[in-house]
Amino acid sequence: MYSNNSESIKYSLCVFMDEEKGDEFGYVQFPQSFDNLTKNDIYGCSFRVIQKLEVHGLDANGGPCFIGTGCFHRREALCGKKYEKNFRFDLKKLNNTKVNERASLLEETCKVLASCTFEHNTTWGKEMGLIYGFPAEDIVTGLSVQCRGWKSMFLDPERDGFLGVAPITLLQLLVQHKRWTEGHLQVFLSKYCPLFYGYKKIPLKLRLAYCVYNLWAANCLATLYYVVVPCLCLLKGITLFPKISSPWVLPFAYVAFSHHAYSLGEFLW
Numbered sequence: 531m532y533s534n535n536s537e538s539i540k541y542s543l544c545v546f547m548d549e550e551k552g553d554e555f556g557y558v559q560f561p562q563s564f565d566n567l568t569k570n571d572i573y574g575c576s577f578r579v580i581q582k583l584e585v586h587g588l589d590a591n592g593g594p595c596f597i598g599t600g601c602f603h604r605r606e607a608l609c610g611k612k613y614e615k616n617f618r619f620d621l622k623k624l625n626n627t628k629v630n631e632r633a634s635l636l637e638e639t640c641k642v643l644a645s646c647t648f649e650h651n652t653t654w655g656k657e658m659g660l661i662y663g664f665p666a667e668d669i670v671t672g673l674s675v676q677c678r679g680w681k682s683m684f685l686d687p688e689r690d691g692f693l694g695v696a697p698i699t700l701l702q703l704l705v706q707h708k709r710w711t712e713g714h715l716q717v718f719l720s721k722y723c724p725l726f727y728g729y730k731k732i733p734l735k736l737r738l739a740y741c742v743y744n745l746w747a748a749n750c751l752a753t754l755y756y757v758v759v760p761c762l763c764l765l766k767g768i769t770l771f772p773k774i775s776s777p778w779v780l781p782f783a784y785v786a787f788s789h790h791a792y793s794l795g796e797f798l799w
Contacts, residue, residue: 531562531599531692531693531694532600532668532692532693532694533691533692534563534565534689534690534691534692534693535613535687535690535691535692537687537689538560538602538687538691538692539602540603541558541685541687541691542558542602542680542685544557544560545683545685546604554613554680554681555593555604555606555610555680555681555683556603556604556607556613556675556676556678556680556681556682556739557596557597557601557602557607557608557672557680557682557683558595558601558602558676558682558683558684558685558708559593559595559597559600559601559682559684560600560601560629560685560686560687560690560691560692561581561587561600561684561686561690561691562577562581562597562599562600562692562694563576563581563600563606563690563691563692563693563694563765564576564694564696565693565694566694566695566696566698567696571697573700573703575696575697575703576696577798578796581686581688581727584739586684586686587735588684588739589683590763591733591735591736591739592676592681592682592732592733592736593676593681593682593683593684593736594672594682594683594684595669595672595673595740596668596669596671596672596674596675596682596744597668597669598667598668599678599694600691600692603635603675604680607675607678607680607796608659609657609658609659610653610657610659610660610678611678612679613678613679613680613776614676614679621760632738634690636746648691650675659671659673663709663724664713664716664717664720664722665709665712665713665716666709666710666713666714666717667713667715669713669717669740669743669744670717670722673717673722673724673727673728673732673740674722675734676728676731677727677728677731677732678731679731702726710746711746712747713777714743714744714745714746714747715744715745715746715747715748716747717744720746724737724738724740724741724744725737725738726738726740726793741751
């Protein structure tokens with residue numbers, strides 16, 4: 531991903547520095563857009579429904595999840611601090627703070643920061659920063675920030691804030707989706723399951739919204755059933771649907787019509 535809009539930082543600061551509710555937000559998330567999408571988008575990499583519809587709806591329930599890129603974090607939220615109602619960031623006080631340190635001391639500090647052992651025996655990766663141990667570490671990190679009382683905001687300016695490269699072959703797409711689905715399912719089956727980890731911390735609607743994506747891999751079971759069972763029924767001569775003359779055909783017709791109308795709407799949009 532690379533920056534495509536020089537105003538992105540300003541937009542984020544406008545959220546963080548809002549006098550009324552700016553102190554409530556832990557991070558500002560921009561959509562994940564790509565600059566190599568084809569006109570037909572045969573692999574569906576634009577995630578148009580998710581980014582143009584679903585994520586906007588999460589703003590009313592605590593904010594969107596962290597998607598790992600195109601995001602500005604508040605330092606305090608990312609470093610594990612819980613949200614306090616009267617929390618205010620005094621910029622004037624910060625600007626007037628003077629630090630007098632020797633060059634040798636700064637050099638030694640930088641060496642420690644640059645070493646691979648800097649995180650050892652600390653809460654980094656557990657309570658601070660990105661949460662380790664998950665392929666979808668961004669989802670767990672965003673969930674942890676929100677469970678500490680912070681909210682998030684989704685910004686979708688007219689000019690894309692960030693652009694990246696989407697998969698251009700089927701193999702690349704399968705590898706990417708495999709990592710995403712495995713990571714989401716691993717989160718759902720861990721102690722960070724939104725239903726339990728977010729209990730009394732974030733709204734129920736937001737917890738259920740997380741589960742929709744966490745159970746992405748589990749959708750394969752319904753697809754497998756849809757592929758296998760009808761074939762077996764046809765081989766055994768078992769009737770799958772009621773006769774046209776039966777009133778029970780109406781629910782099936784309604785589902786088929788709604789599904790195709792929804793797909794057509796997505797395609798035309």
